[in-house]
Amino acid sequence: MxxxxxxxxxxxxxxxxxxxxxxxxxxxxxxxxxxxxxxxxxxxxxxxxxxSLKEEYDRRLEEERERAEKDAAKKAERKLAQEMGSLKDQITEQAKALEDAHRLELAMRKRERELERKQADLDVTIARQLDDERKKIVTDAQQRLTEEHRLKDAEKERQLADMRRQIEDLKRKAEQGSQQLQGEAGEGELESILRGSFPSDDISGIGQGVRGADVHHVVVDARGAKAGAILWECKNTRHWSNDWIAKLKQDQRALHADLAVLVTACLPKGCTRFAIIDGVLVSDFACAASLAAVLRGHLLQLAQARHAAMNKEEKLELLYRYLSGVEFRQRVEAVVEAFTAMRKDLEQERRAAERQWARRTKQIDAVTFNVSGMYGDLQGLMPALPSIPLLESSEGEIEAA
Known part of the structure; x- marks a missing residue:
C-alpha cells in the first residue's frame, strides 16, 4: 500500500x-x-x-542460520548415535571377554586344586608302597634268620668255648715271647719274632723302596686256609707323627689287610703301652709279641665262626648286600626320581597357570579401566546416558585391587 x-x-x-x-x-x-x-x-x-532489501536479507540470513543449526544438530545427533552404538557394541564385547576370563580363571583354579589333590594322593601311594616293600623284605629276612639261628646256636656256643681256650693258650705264648722283642727297634727283629711264634703263618718283609709297611703277616688256620692278614709298621724314632697313621691306613687298603699295627718307640701323648687311633692299633715294642698273638687268635676265631655259620652268614651277607647294594639303591632312586619328576611337572604346570592368570588379569583390568573411563567421559557430556552396572562393579574391583 x-x-x-x-x-x-x-x-x-x-x-x-x-x-x-x-x-x-x-x-x-x-x-x-x-x-x-x-x-x-x-x-x-x-x-x-x-x-526493504536489508530487512529481507536479514530475514533470509536468520532463516539460513536456523536451517544450518538444525542440520548441524541433526548431523551431530546421528554421529553421536553411531558412536554410542559402536561404544555399546564394544562394551558388550568387553563384558563378554571379562565373563569368559572369569570362567577360565574358575576352570584353572579347579584344575590347580585337582593337581594338588593328585599330588597328595601320589605322595601317599608312594609312601605306602615303600613301607610295604620294606616290611616285606624285613619280615622275610627275619623268618629265615630266626629259623637258621635256632638250629645253629648250640654249635656256635661250643665253637666259642673252643676259641676261648685257644686264645688263652696264645696269650701265654705271647707273654713268653715279649721279652725277646723288648728293646728291639727294627722290622727285621719283629719279622723274626713273628716267624718264630707262628711258623705256620705266611710272614714276609716288605723291602725298602717298595710302597707299603714293613711286615705283611697272613694268618693261616689249621686247614691251611687264610684266616686274615695283619700289616705291621715299625718306627724307631724319638718323636711321634700323626702322619704315620694315615700312611699305614693307605697301605692297609692297598694290601687288603684286615688289621694294621704300628709298633713305635715313641708313643703319642696320653698313651702308655697300647692304644687304638683312627682304627690303627699302636703299641710299644714290649707289647708287640703279645698283641700279635691276641690279634692272630681274633682272626682265627672270626674265620672259624664264619666257616661254622657259612650258610647263615651267606644269607645275611646276601641280604645286607642287597639292602646296601646298587640294585636296591637304584630301585629306590627310580621310585624317588619318578616321584620327583611328577612333582616337578606339577610345579611347572602350576607356575605356568599362575603366569597366564596374571597376564590375562592385567589385560582385562586395562581394557575394563579404559572402557569405564571412556564411558564416564560420555556420561559427563551426556548426563542422561544410562549407567552400566557391570562396568561400575568391575571398576570398583580394579580400584580395590
Whole structure:
C-alpha cells in the first residue's frame, strides 16, 4: 500500500526541466507531510528500497542460520548415535571377554586344586608302597634268620668255648715271647719274632723302596686256609707323627689287610703301652709279641665262626648286600626320581597357570579401566546416558585391587 501511494505521489509531482543542451528531464519529488517541503523522489525511494532489501536479507540470513543449526544438530545427533552404538557394541564385547576370563580363571583354579589333590594322593601311594616293600623284605629276612639261628646256636656256643681256650693258650705264648722283642727297634727283629711264634703263618718283609709297611703277616688256620692278614709298621724314632697313621691306613687298603699295627718307640701323648687311633692299633715294642698273638687268635676265631655259620652268614651277607647294594639303591632312586619328576611337572604346570592368570588379569583390568573411563567421559557430556552396572562393579574391583 505504501509503495502504491508513493508511486501515486511521484506521478502527481512530476514536472520537466531543461538541461544544458536544452533537453528537459522530468524530476520526481514528493512533499513532506509535516513541513510541505519538496523532497526528490529518487533519494527517498532508494532509502526505502535499501531498508526493504536489508530487512529481507536479514530475514533470509536468520532463516539460513536456523536451517544450518538444525542440520548441524541433526548431523551431530546421528554421529553421536553411531558412536554410542559402536561404544555399546564394544562394551558388550568387553563384558563378554571379562565373563569368559572369569570362567577360565574358575576352570584353572579347579584344575590347580585337582593337581594338588593328585599330588597328595601320589605322595601317599608312594609312601605306602615303600613301607610295604620294606616290611616285606624285613619280615622275610627275619623268618629265615630266626629259623637258621635256632638250629645253629648250640654249635656256635661250643665253637666259642673252643676259641676261648685257644686264645688263652696264645696269650701265654705271647707273654713268653715279649721279652725277646723288648728293646728291639727294627722290622727285621719283629719279622723274626713273628716267624718264630707262628711258623705256620705266611710272614714276609716288605723291602725298602717298595710302597707299603714293613711286615705283611697272613694268618693261616689249621686247614691251611687264610684266616686274615695283619700289616705291621715299625718306627724307631724319638718323636711321634700323626702322619704315620694315615700312611699305614693307605697301605692297609692297598694290601687288603684286615688289621694294621704300628709298633713305635715313641708313643703319642696320653698313651702308655697300647692304644687304638683312627682304627690303627699302636703299641710299644714290649707289647708287640703279645698283641700279635691276641690279634692272630681274633682272626682265627672270626674265620672259624664264619666257616661254622657259612650258610647263615651267606644269607645275611646276601641280604645286607642287597639292602646296601646298587640294585636296591637304584630301585629306590627310580621310585624317588619318578616321584620327583611328577612333582616337578606339577610345579611347572602350576607356575605356568599362575603366569597366564596374571597376564590375562592385567589385560582385562586395562581394557575394563579404559572402557569405564571412556564411558564416564560420555556420561559427563551426556548426563542422561544410562549407567552400566557391570562396568561400575568391575571398576570398583580394579580400584580395590
Amino acid at each position: 505504501r509503495a502504491t501511494a508513493d508511486k501515486s505521489r511521484v506521478r502527481r509531482g512530476t514536472h520537466r526541466t531543461s538541461g544544458k543542451r536544452g533537453i528537459h528531464v522530468a524530476e520526481q519529488s514528493i512533499s513532506c507531510p509535516s513541513c510541505g517541503k519538496k523532497i526528490p523522489l529518487t533519494r527517498a525511494l532508494r532509502a526505502d528500497i535499501e531498508a
